[in-house]
Amino acid sequence: FVIINQLKTDGIFLVAVEQVPASVNYLQATYRQPLCFIFGNEVTGLEADILQQADAIVHVPMYGQKESLNVAVCGGVVLYGRHSFIERWSARKTLTKIQSNKNIEQNWLRHCYKSL
Numbered sequence: 248f249v250i251i252n253q254l255k256t257d258g259i260f261l262v263a264v265e266q267v268p269a270s271v272n273y274l275q276a277t278y279r280q281p282l283c284f285i286f287g288n289e290v291t292g293l294e295a296d297i298l299q300q301a302d303a304i305v306h307v308p309m310y311g312q313k314e315s316l317n318v319a320v321c322g323g324v325v326l327y328g329r330h331s332f333i334e335r336w337s338a339r340k341t342l343t344k345i346q347s348n349k350n351i352e353q354n355w356l357r358h359c360y361k362s363l
Contacts, residue, residue, distance in 0.1 A: 251285075251300055258281070260282040260283070260302050262283065263285045264286050264287070264306065264325055266306045269304055271304070272306065273306065276303055286322050305325070307324050
């Protein structure tokens, strides 16, 4: 657990990906940056000690008969979901900045027009 202790010391937000009663849907979780996802073994999952040290515990919701995903598939789903969220957030921020710049430009043009 030396690596986990070092990550916590460095201020990294630890997110355990595991299906336990306390876990929340990974799409509905609140994350802080910087963060590190921790994935467990496909058969035994993450150890209780790791779950206790995690800042958040999330799971990928599944429907049907299966109760687990291959760890590589689970990692791909979670990382892609997080990447998509960041892209959407960045796009919204960019659009807000563009709109703000347009408002500044319009106000400046109004000021210039009134000056004439």
